[in-house]
Amino acid sequence: MSLSINILYGSQNGTARNVAENLEKDLLNDNIPTTLLQLDDYKDAKYLDNQLNVIIISTTGDGESPDNAIRFYSNLLSREDFICNSLKNKKYALLGLGDSYFTYFCRPAKVIDSILQSIGSIKVIETAFGDDAKNLDETIESWVKDVKLYIKKSLPLGNEVSSISTDGDNTMEGIEFTSSDGNITDSNDSNSENDTQVGSIIETEMNIDIIDDANSLEYKPIKLSFNKELLSHITQLNHVIKKPISYLSLMSANNLYRSVNYSRTQQIFPLIPKINPYQTSNSNSNNMNNTTIYSSSSNTIQYSENNPFAAKILSANCLANNEWKKTLQITLDITNLHWNYEPGYVFGIIAPNSDKLVLPLLKRLGLNPEDGFRATTTKENLCSGLPVMLNKCYTYYEAFKYFININACPKKSFLRMLAEYCTNKEDKKQLYFLCSSQGAPYYRHLKLQHPSLLDVLYTFTSCQPPFVAILENSTRLAPRYYSITSSPLQNPTTISFIFNVDRYKMPNTSDDNKIHYRYGICTGWLDELLEKPSIPDCFINYRSKSIYIPIFPKTVNSFVLPQNAIINKNIIMAGAGTGIAPFISFIEYKRQLLEEGTLEDYPSFKELTSINQNYINDNDNNNDGNNDDDKHNNNHSKISSWCIFYGCRSFLKDNLIKDFNMLWKQIIENKNLNCKKAVLDDLIITTSREGEGPRYIQDAMKLNENAEKLCNLLRDKNTYFYVCGKKALCKGIQESLEEILQHYGNMSPEESKKFLDDLSNEKRYLRDIWG
Numbered sequence: 001m002s003l004s005i006n007i008l009y010g011s012q013n014g015t016a017r018n019v020a021e022n023l024e025k026d027l028l029n030d031n032i033p034t035t036l037l038q039l040d041d042y043k044d045a046k047y048l049d050n051q052l053n054v055i056i057i058s059t060t061g062d063g064e065s066p067d068n069a070i071r072f073y074s075n076l077l078s079r080e081d082f083i084c085n086s087l088k089n090k091k092y093a094l095l096g097l098g099d100s101y102f103t104y105f106c107r108p109a110k111v112i113d114s115i116l117q118s119i120g121s122i123k124v125i126e127t128a129f130g131d132d133a134k135n136l137d138e139t140i141e142s143w144v145k146d147v148k149l150y151i152k153k154s155l156p157l158g159n160e161v162s163s164i165s166t167d168g169d170n171t172m173e174g175i176e177f178t179s180s181d182g183n184i185t186d187s188n189d190s191n192s193e194n195d196t197q198v199g200s201i202i203e204t205e206m207n208i209d210i211i212d213d214a215n216s217l218e219y220k221p222i223k224l225s226f227n228k229e230l231l232s233h234i235t236q237l238n239h240v241i242k243k244p245i246s247y248l249s250l251m252s253a254n255n256l257y258r259s260v261n262y263s264r265t266q267q268i269f270p271l272i273p274k275i276n277p278y279q280t281s282n283s284n285s286n287n288m289n290n291t292t293i294y295s296s297s298s299n300t301i302q303y304s305e306n307n308p309f310a311a312k313i314l315s316a317n318c319l320a321n322n323e324w325k326k327t328l329q330i331t332l333d334i335t336n337l338h339w340n341y342e343p344g345y346v347f348g349i350i351a352p353n354s355d356k357l358v359l360p361l362l363k364r365l366g367l368n369p370e371d372g373f374r375a376t377t378t379k380e381n382l383c384s385g386l387p388v389m390l391n392k393c394y395t396y397y398e399a400f401k402y403f404i405n406i407n408a409c410p411k412k413s414f415l416r417m418l419a420e421y422c423t424n425k426e427d428k429k430q431l432y433f434l435c436s437s438q439g440a441p442y443y444r445h446l447k448l449q450h451p452s453l454l455d456v457l458y459t460f461t462s463c464q465p466p467f468v469a470i471l472e473n474s475t476r477l478a479p480r481y482y483s484i485t486s487s488p489l490q491n492p493t494t495i496s497f498i499f500n501v502d503r504y505k506m507p508n509t510s511d512d513n514k515i516h517y518r519y520g521i522c523t524g525w526l527d528e529l530l531e532k533p534s535i536p537d538c539f540i541n542y543r544s545k546s547i548y549i550p551i552f553p554k555t556v557n558s559f560v561l562p563q564n565a566i567i568n569k570n571i572i573m574a575g576a577g578t579g580i581a582p583f584i585s586f587i588e589y590k591r592q593l594l595e596e597g598t599l600e601d602y603p604s605f606k607e608l609t610s611i612n613q614n615y616i617n618d619n620d621n622n623n624d625g626n627n628d629d630d631k632h633n634n635n636h637s638k639i640s641s642w643c644i645f646y647g648c649r650s651f652l653k654d655n656l657i658k659d660f661n662m663l664w665k666q667i668i669e670n671k672n673l674n675c676k677k678a679v680l681d682d683l684i685i686t687t688s689r690e691g692e693g694p695r696y697i698q699d700a701m702k703l704n705e706n707a708e709k710l711c712n713l714l715r716d717k718n719t720y721f722y723v724c725g726k727k728a729l730c731k732g733i734q735e736s737l738e739e740i741l742q743h744y745g746n747m748s749p750e751e752s753k754k755f756l757d758d759l760s761n762e763k764r765y766l767r768d769i770w771g
């Protein structure tokens, strides 16, 4: 009986999806049919007796499942009948992706693995866990190789695949490829090479005479470096990844008459195929007379990444601008989005690539920005990276500006494709090397240099790939997500968010001995759109300017307040820098609820008042004789405790909550709740670059006066602990909490870890961690 293969993936940012898609492409290339699905569409999989489920799932948030696998994951966790019955006695191969720097490394994959075992699924290949912090690519490659070998062996006789992971038809002078399962290992095999060596070689190549060019607006491509010496000794490359297959046909469409300027001013909206506020009812993207404006009168429109909402920028604020960073706040009009957002919600922004990168790249590729093309395919299932571009006419400028991810380091399959188009043998050889097992540490090091596609083409000067090959092997420009800082009570038709304008220092390998900077795609774009507000505390009103940005609500938001958070829950928040964003929204929400007192329109408010009344009545019944006045005055401390730990570098230079200090320190007399309540019971600010106090949040938590209180609060079942920030901060706080629980709660190290694990499982220890 032939094997029926389901490839199922859960992916937040595309890595797991890419692995799944590439595996599907490889198998299709060998005429092995598969069904490719995201895990949440598992019900559409093929349920046959001889079934192999190949599952690839990454980790997001704090050890959570990616959004497109949540349903599958929770059904499996609750041992839902359909899932269990359909997976029982079925074969599976599982790959988890994660980052060991996080507390819960590859948790969804580990949980899935153990449940599949317990319900009687049959593991046919050892489960692998790819680690971003170590050897992600190698783990993926070797697991994929094992999966393909297994499938090959399981095929009926006469149907075997001749070649699996190498491309036998490419032999270069001085390099011959081993067979896929060939065990020929070179003495210079990657495994004997270590990254430190790779790094040190590169550092010795760096120039010493450096000029800092922070203000240069130019995009200077960087020549990438790696150890060519090693390559000169290698006669044979092992496991060079397979040449990607071609599946697109391109027709020229040069009568689009869309100039770069037209495309630029229209921004992304006319290019997005589905309905949006700026598209005609006749949704043909070639139609230049986009006159009928779609009026959003109902709230039924599902705004998404492919159908974004045009949000008008109302104002911008420069919160900080110093030698370390520039932080901006933007307020958007979302009136017609009809989104009942809550504090802690997140939305996505679709930002285009910068012209500073797009235009030189087009020039390097010899493409006229205003010429058009139309991509078609008979193999639509292979086009999962950029399906949105199929069967539409775009100019080359629009393709690179709005759709293709040209900023990230190209994948190995992309480099492999580039090798095909090099006229110089050295260039070709180096690219093959980077795609081989010996070249793995060098590819890893290449990634650390954050090269764009232009940098790669600048390095391999003889490479002249056709546009169609670039399109076939590219990934889509991904949206960027931001937490809302405003509270819906303040104004439900606007949202505010804050961000640092990301700036990266490039290694000094450009030709001009200058240090060059690259800017984050989205934050750099927003900064440019806003005419560079750069004076701290300056506020710019944009209402009259009609600047729109494409946004969409994120549908899954778990970093939110629990029910009755204001009445009887202890809320502890910890965030550094812009990690304060969701907490600004939480605290402002509470402040406004307390201040306004009569919010009858607000649905949760009535519930909130009655619950509070019950609470007060309960307290009355348990009253030990205190008089009523005392009771009411002290209710704020009895009812719940809200506190925040906030970290910045300098109290004056980059403190993002300085404007809120006085407001958040208020104790508000709320007539409706019949009590006085503090907005915040504690506001603890640490400054890492000044002062004598603790430098970081995790240090402040360990001070006696905070630690004991934290320990008691953590043991109270009404406590919710939120952390938002970079992974180093989250790790530091986790370690401090463990220490606190051990010291003040008399727990052993294992008990303290388990205590925090349990808290996280109960969704009372919530972390929004950035990669």
Ligand SMILES: Cc1cc2nc3c(=O)[nH]c(=O)nc-3n(C[C@H](O)[C@H](O)[C@H](O)COP(=O)(O)O)c2cc1C
Binding pocket: 010, 011, 012, 013, 014, 015, 016, 017, 058, 059, 060, 061, 062, 063, 064, 066, 097, 098, 099, 100, 102, 103, 104, 105, 106, 107, 132, 769, 770, 771
């Ligand atoms: C915001 C964020 C949170 C993450 N949280 C975890 C985590 O809790 N545990 C883990 O092992 N890896 C974590 N990772 C690492 C990802 O799982 C890893 O980068 C993976 O390769 C991403 O795959 P994807 O692009 O398919 O989502 C996180 C990454 C990001 C960006």
